[in-house]
Amino acid sequence: MALMRAINFKLRIVDLRDISLGKEFLRDLCQGGLACQVLNLRSNHVQKLNMAGRFMRLHTLNLDFCTALTSLQHDCFSCMPNLSRLSMCETRITNLWTTSAALSKLPSLTELRFQNCLCCSDTGPCPLSHGKETTAHGFESKKNECLNNGVPPTDGGDAIIQASRTGETFRDTLYLDRPMLISEVQRRMENLSASNEVKVSSYDLQGIGLTEPSTVIPDLCGQEKKQNEIQAKDGFLTSVPKEDVKNAAVALKKYTSHHPSPICFEKHYREYMIASLPYLEVLDNRPVRKMDRVVAKTICAKYYECLPYKRQCKESVLSLLHRREMGASNTHCQRTLKPKQLYPRHASEYFFSRSLSAAKLGSSAWPLLHSVSKFRHTFGNESKMLRPRQFEYHPSDPSLMVFGTLGGEIVVINHENGNMVSYIPSAGAMSSVLGLCWLKKYPSKLIAGSDNGSLKLLDINLMPPEFVDSCRSSVNVTFDKFDQLTSLHVNSTDDQLLASGYSKDVALYDIGSGKRLKLFNNIHKEPINVAKFACHSPFMFATSSFDHCVKMWDVRQNPMRPCYTALSSRGNVMVCFSPDDLYLLVSAVDNEVKQLSAADGRLHMNFEIASTGSAHNYTRSYYMNGRDYVISGSCDEHVVRICCAQTGKRLRDVYLEDWESGNSMFVQSLRGDPFRHFNMSILAASTRPSARWEIIKVNLLASSHNTEEYSQFSPTSFNNLGG
Template identity: 55%
Template sequence: MAIDIPTLEERYIGSCRSHGILPSSSILSSFFKAEIKKSCQELCCLEIFIDDIKDIDFPPLLDVCMNLDTSEIEAVDLRNESTSELNGEYALSLMRAINQKLRVVDLQDLSFGKDFLRDISQRGLACQVLTLRSSHFRKLNLVGEFLNMHTLNLDFSSSLTSFQEDCFNCMPNLMCLSMCETQISNLWTTVAALSKLPSLVELRFQYLLHCNDAMTSYTSSSGRSNDTDDFILSKRVPCISESCIGTSELTDHTFGADNPLSNFYSFDDAMNHDASSIIDDSSGDTEVDISRHHQRYALSAVFARWNGQMPLQNENQDEEDLLEGTFARRTADVSQKYMPCHASPICYEKHYREFMIASLPNLKVLDNLPIKKIDKEKATETFSQYFEYLPYRWKHKESIVRILQNREIKSSHINVQSLKSRASYRSGKSQHFYARSLSAAKVGSSTWPFLCPLSLSGCRFGGEDRVFRPRQFEYHPSDSSLMVFGTLDGEVVVINHENEQIVSYIPSLGAMNSVLGLCWLKKYPSKLIAGSDNGSLKLYDIHHVGRKSTGIYGSSGCVTFDEFDQLTSVHVNSADELFLASGYSRNVALYDINNGKRLQVFTDMHQGHINVVKFANHSPSIFATSSFDQDVKKWDLRQKPTHPCFTASSSRGNVMACFSPDDQYILASAVDNEVRQLLAVDGRLHLAFDIASTGSSQNYTRSYYMNGRDYIISGSCDEQVIRICCTQTGRRLRDISLEGRSSGSSMYVQSLRGDPFRDFNMSVLAAYMRPASKSEIVKINLLASSGYTKDDSDQQHPCPSHSMGA
């Protein structure tokens, strides 16, 4: 006699009766549809929409889902179409109860909160496809088990800016990843994170529309396009050629308020997608950017045709077959065009596409566009032309232990035969060879550099706590542990930046405003010149300065010079005899350090105000000036500087200029990332660094040398990135991104300096982009792994995001 097995509906209704509640019509509908699929011998998939599920509906639903292993249900898809009222703990319990039969999880902008997201991140999920569009997390940090996951969709997670270093180690089977319209921007950290995904074959940071003379259409990830499933735009859209995709040439016209994508997708199709995403941000709660929340459905068709199954071609399928009926570059001599939509900032980096293809060799599809053999060849060529894989043009990563062993073997086995060709020996195994080898190996193994803000708050002076607001800083020229910084309040502070102990503290005492000019003396390393924006100029001897806020110096510890109005820059010559001051005028003043007198004022040296004046490092009479009149000029005091030695012009106003440590070059930085290296002898252009402009006339750029004159570091006040470039080739080595600990707390570069004692170390004066917010000095070490030495709960010292390029 056959035993009647109750249907899912019957089991659910019975559970509701035992709990004394009415059945949910939405849940009943889901069970009914699953029974229909089973009767039609289709995949018996239970699709649960949690939008209408209330907390009271949860207990009977959980009763049924906990026994799905014994039912004929083969898979469960959990979706929501709007903000759900279901408690986050209930939602987690539901997913855990379904366990291995959980196939698709599709959640968007939920009000479950950070605890919900943190639980998913730390414990993982058994689903194959995870879609999570949320504005509640900033840094991707997945540590749980995601062994079944093959698709992850983070589209429209508007606060997502970066990755934890090992965030993808837990998903070895992930094949498809989409992060359109996130805030991901750093090529280097992105590639480093994605390289941990051995199965990744499809990646998307922007959504490409295929354009032709008749219409603009979406092309699916499977490479097929049709009117019904993949949508056709009802009106013409501006197009760009393929060559523009992923470069800074893309303009804002495709992202304006009248973007036709707002009328492009149907809502029903928008909810039919299989994708995935997740995160964690352990930082403090702050306001969340939801300015793009209204676009959250626009990419929902990205994985529409997958339906939980991977639409990947056979591994043996010819590469050319991938293009059949889809992204052929040229058909009958007609160039194909694509319009990018909902691009993440990373797509606007120059040579973005080539960088990603060259760095991720297993990738088959990038931004909907299949990768051909010719694409890989072009990417390799472009990468070698514009980027350095490792410092000093090293081609392959090497073991640090092996380099040390080779150095010892070499030093103990030098013989006459090896010294026959001195030129060959010097070029191959010079005194710098092994140091550079070690640097290349360490940088290669530390894709996320170590970033740590100096602790400058909570210091006690004269019985009161001090909170410093740094405005300028300089490393000490001979003591590797010391640094001086001036503050917006006119203070001058000497700090041991290694142990973060204050060495000397000089208050403003009403005599100083913001300290904009600082310069150590080289032959008298205890002395420094400090200048403020109100024109005050003083020489201090830190050996005669105490650490208390009262009675800290007398006449023996301070020399006051004649004021220089609206001062912006001071610099001491190599002999410690003279110093120059410049400011918001066309004049430069020359001072005698020994007698404290102003010797002369050179007038009308430029047509605009002079931002920076710098002496050469070895010639006590040679100096350079840079001005917003677009000129950089070199001068010689021995010729009574009425006429410059040379004038070199930029296309924009010059923010600063400085000599290389050996005085062979002058590094000139103009507004909006126009950085050029000039020959110091005659001003001829030696190298123009290929850094993309932002279009902002207020994006003031500053650049300095690092590792002697091997590399430059460059940053701008409208951007939160430091760029590192080779001074001989112009190739970009890394980008380092700065980001505050909390969501929405982006930082920008006010000033920066390379550490004169440590290769690939630097410090950056960074400020938050909020009005009246504080600034801080961030130390960066490219040779060390990422980390943070402060207590994570210390909200006064946000640790910048460990991304590089940031």
């Protein structure tokens, strides 16, 4: 590093691939910067890219095959004003939102790739993408350009520093016999239409009107427009020649990706990146044409929500506060100047609170995450970490949360300050707590259920605030057992309790006595994972079963005849009512999430989350911000998706990762904070380096790079029953 910095401005190309680079060297490089023009870096030590140093002359950065690289940090490109070419093939980068936010800070970026074309070794447009026949001379020219990473050869004495374990230079490793290269490329391109490497669905092609260039293009909003005119949202027409449509369709069908990063498999990845980076000219060796931008803008407007509550542009918090003090209502960005109007008093606070939320959420793509469940149980000479298995927010106290553990303990915490409020150890044989529910009229009481069938009514005022060995005084009522329990729920009047489990039955209990009132026998053909009462009606409840059915019931009617039955294409993991009981939110295996009308079970919204193909990817979804947004996560994935409940548009994805090991953390359960907008908690787990479970609080309105609260946490996708 000292040698490279001594050369300083004579430095042109630095190649740091295929060598062992220590963490200290990488830290010095990223934080101190380098005065080179081209930097090729490959290392398995780079997990979160944070190149905050000065790279003022750098115009080409190659991070291909940095297989540990998972994300880009907030300021990682803040000192690269001239960076125009960036390659990150075969990394672990996944997040569309944080990646595009980081890349948007590169004012000169014109060529970007997360996957490469077969014949391309640099970031420029593939010569075959223009539909032209490439001669041997063309390939030779292309190869020479690639060898220098787009830098023309010079004789000015500039230094080229290359580091290789085998002693080969970059020129040596890229050299191929010209006839062999030409024949191989031509052979591959002839077979592209039948290749299985391209995974472009006919749905995606039809969605942008490129499957068959007919006389009209179907607009994504449901209208049809002539092929040579596409109406932009801002009111003026963009001319799109018919030949461009055909060329785009052919290029999309023939494109074969090599060494893709996970972000490439995100739905509408290309359109999202094009819409987010307006100066981009080449993406993944494919040129960005005029029509690509029009299509990208249309697709993003249909499938993504840039800001919450239909806000159209970002505004600062200070500007909004100033407008509120001045009594102005035109906080939306408006195209035409209008006189200021005063909002009615009864609506102004509601309006401005949403606007403030939109301003805070739009200010950063990196939300604040931190763990709230790192407690240890010390008994005698032994000490063990408590591992949460289920949790619930308190219905009336914004600071309280209860969680049950895999070992059967029940812990009440103040999740705002991290202090333990009450603790009760497991009684008898170890069993996981799978069900928890607070009573609304008696806020100190809650019901806990374990997988061994035990059900108990507890009073947190009688639970000791520290670890003790006896819990008899805290148990108010013990219920009749319900074997293989997976969930429980209390009705709105706190007098009846539902219990379901790995069986086809649902039991109804009297909370005052603990006696079983009724058993709904064989009401489904497969086990009933979750049963939920309505939020306001004490008699209505819904059941979700792995037999693909969701059923609505009335405890006052015949227990064998549901009010209605709604079907899913896969087994249902859970169901819940919206806070106003207007809708049912149904989550089936592998990301099948939909919203039904609670009155008759008709489909209201299908959220169209991409499936993984796994039959064991158990999905759970809940409401956030009342019933404005839906949060959804699955046990085989390390991402929580946030969608608008009324439009289905995706607002944001939140990825979970262990900062110490870099391993993914998988979603076991989640809840929206009932008192704070755009706040939620996620039960996440990880198997490596050891099996650990954590409850992670997520604040979408706070930024992780502005606080030191971003604590390091670590959490399997086993034990997937319950809600």
